[in-house]
Amino acid sequence: MKISTQFDAGAVTVIDVENPADIRLQLRPDNASDFAQWFYFRLQGAAYQNCVMHFENAASAAYPAGWEDYQAVASYDRQNWFRVPTRYENGVLTIEHTPLSNSVYYAYFEPYSYEQHLNLLGDAQGSGLCQIDDLGSTVEGRDINLLTIGNQAASDLKVWVTARQHPGETMAEWFVEGLLARLLDPQDPTARALLDQATFYIVPNMNPDGSVRGNLRTNAAGANLNREWQNPTVARSPEVYYVREKMLETGVDLFLDIHGDETIPFVFVAGTEGVPSYNGRIAELETRFKNAFAAASPDFQDEHGYAKDAPGQANMTMATAWVGEQFKCLAYTLEMPFKDNDNLPDDDFGWNGQRSLRLGEAALSAILSVLPQLR
Structure with missing residues (x-):
């Protein structure tokens, strides 16, 4: 053997x-x-x-x-x-x-290889609706690619989606694959309605080095990227540094950071309750988003998840907290299970790539529901 x-x-x-x-x-x-x-x-x-x-x-x-x-x-x-x-x-x-x-x-979970990642970029560009930009290089010299989808008009709402800050959370890139497939489908009415009003900025893999190396949470320099957002550096966390710079250039009206959770067997979101600027407007947007997401996908629920941060107690080194505070926008961390979704268990496959992909498709319906209220 x-x-x-x-x-x-x-x-x-x-x-x-x-x-x-x-x-x-x-x-x-x-x-x-x-x-x-x-x-x-x-x-x-x-x-x-x-x-x-x-x-x-x-x-x-x-x-x-x-x-x-x-x-x-x-x-x-x-x-x-x-x-x-x-x-x-x-x-x-x-x-x-x-x-x-x-x-x-x-x-540990269904992998999403670097070759799949490159194929995902190629398929998206081949749609004719997507522009690929190189924001910079990782610690080991791999490309940090941004997909831009939409008219890029000044009046457009700016929707940002990042995935795989933690490279072992491969379900996050499966999610992006589903979201992209629907968003780039010219026959999908939800996609067409979204792109009439918004430009999407999507980073399918924030951590290519860690992904190739088989890391769970860190990049090649040992940085946990989701603890680098307050003060990223080119030497330690260029992945965050370059994405953050692009966000400051474009602005952000809605942010989704896609992850997987090792312990909790449910799909859930974590918001920005603990940031200084959190207010009733953001709380109302959060409720609207969650209700629409639950209607679009029975895999989503809002009963189980992380404890909410007390006012002013958010960890501002995390992407959702930093973006939510910096741009005073709706920002969510979305978590999927490594195990199974206890609400809809599947003994043969558990939670997997295809279910993550379908969740990505459904997320567009939730985004559409909040679009008119984002500004």
């Missing part, structure tokens, strides 16, 4: 792979930080053998509560992913699966 990780986002540490009934592994931390939870590896030579894979350091993961009721994903072709039996006991995460082929992949 053989375990390998020398591919885009591959990550695991192998201790012992001699006995299929006792494969010993460890989570590999991000390249320049201690965050560990993402894994993605290929197992070969184990067809029709009952493989029991133990992550011996799972208790030291960034979010150990994320292992409760969690099921890993597997695929033979890296296109069709399904859940496999997984348990967490005494600090050890165990995957038990009998592969039906000699080559099988296991991952």
